[in-house]
Amino acid sequence: MKLLDIAEVAKRSGLPASTLRFYEEKGLIESLGRRGLRRTFEPDIIGRLALIALGRTAGFTLDEIAAMFGRELPAQLDRELLSAKAEELERMIGQLTALRNGLRHAATCPAPSHMECPSFRRLLKIAAARSNRTPPKGRRKS
Amino acid sequence: MKLLDIAEVAKRSGLPASTLRFYEEKGLIESLGRRGLRRTFEPDIIGRLALIALGRTAGFTLDEIAAMFGRELPAQLDRELLSAKAEELERMIGQLTALRNGLRHAATCPAPSHMECPSFRRLLKIAAARSNRTPPKGRRKS
DNA sequence: ATGCCACTTCAAGTTGACTTGAGGTCAAGC
DNA sequence: GCTTGACCTCAAGTCAACTTGAAGTGGCAT
Incomplete structure (x- = not known):
């Protein structure tokens, strides 16, 4: 059963x-x-x-x-949607990768203030650009 | 001014x-x-x-x-937090990459139903594993 | 001096994805 | 046969991050 x-x-x-x-x-x-x-x-x-x-x-x-x-069959549209989502993910991955690199750097950067680190400032631009699209909104579980 | x-x-x-x-x-x-x-x-x-x-x-x-x-100085903790976030991002990137690959495949896969495609089923496992952590929650702006 | 209009405040509403609480039910074990 | 406990329903609450609406204000161009 x-x-x-x-x-x-x-x-x-x-x-x-x-x-x-x-x-x-x-x-x-x-x-x-x-x-x-x-x-x-x-x-x-x-x-x-x-x-x-x-x-x-x-x-x-x-x-x-x-x-x-x-709906059952019109997988046509589904596939278009899937492609679109894949593209969106692609862009997101790129930005998150840059972001991860930036965070890693910031975590170990010896500059007295993050703002004085050119690498960090590059990071800010990425984030600022990213901020216009798809604000992430986290309900984390714990 | x-x-x-x-x-x-x-x-x-x-x-x-x-x-x-x-x-x-x-x-x-x-x-x-x-x-x-x-x-x-x-x-x-x-x-x-x-x-x-x-x-x-x-x-x-x-x-x-x-x-x-x-708080001002204890950048110590900041840096730990940054590292942690970088790690989190790292994992997320890995999963999103798998996901993107899966979506791409699904978008062009000739199998009659996605469920019959082994590649798609692998994708499901990733998503299922991922679903327990950090549910994404989208306010899209449009 | 008058009117416009972008700003102001404050309270309340929105969205998505759930969770929580009160009060009820039923199959199973003693 | 009675309790227990995991399930049930339905309404309401929560959370984050804003947005919207009503009613008011004040600098500036006419």
Whole structure:
């Protein structure tokens, strides 16, 4: 018998049950039925949750992800979107790389004040340029 | 005469005036005085705003950034923090790179369903692993 | 001296992704 | 048969980083 109850899914996916209920409400996942009042899921829910995680990582909102699951075939548009996201990631990677180098330097730079370090000042330009697009907004978990 | 009024700062930094007021309220920047009722800033506000942008890009919250500006000397801790952030970025870059590769592949993959593509399934594992740390949360500006 | 209009304040609203709390239910173990 | 505890629902709360709106002010061009 392969049905997983919500606690099992929570354990395997690392997501709290409340998030799974929330995702279901949003239409991102569906439960197959109930055992008593407990939701049960098909085992491939794990794959779908991974897919959702992927989408989030790539910067899609939950609504966008839900929309993608919604329609069936026109993978045409999907692929365009995927390409676009890949490009976006490409740029982001470039900037983050520069940023990482800058931070590394700043961490070990002997200049009395960071502002006096030319390398640091280059870094600032990158950040300033970057700041106009896609402000990162962190809910860190701890 | 070098003082900039808020509109000038807004234009040069690309940030709306409301954000500048908000930053001031938060203690991230300070205005030097008023010309009439209008705030005026020293020109190096631009540098500071770049620094704030840098911090945000690196994943600090505004409160963390404010705290950093607060204390003066113990650059010791600063540098540790910077190293830590650099490491974090390093990991993030690795994952985003894998992700970008995966997206690129998915965009051109001929498999009828993505789920049937082994390359795509590898991608899912990365995303699933990534999903536990630092959920990205996008306010896109458009 | 008058009116415009970009600025001001302060409170409240927004967004996305959840989490929390109160009050209820049910299968299982004693 | 009764308690227990993990689940349930639904509404409301939270968090970060801003934005928006209403009502007011003051420098400057006419």
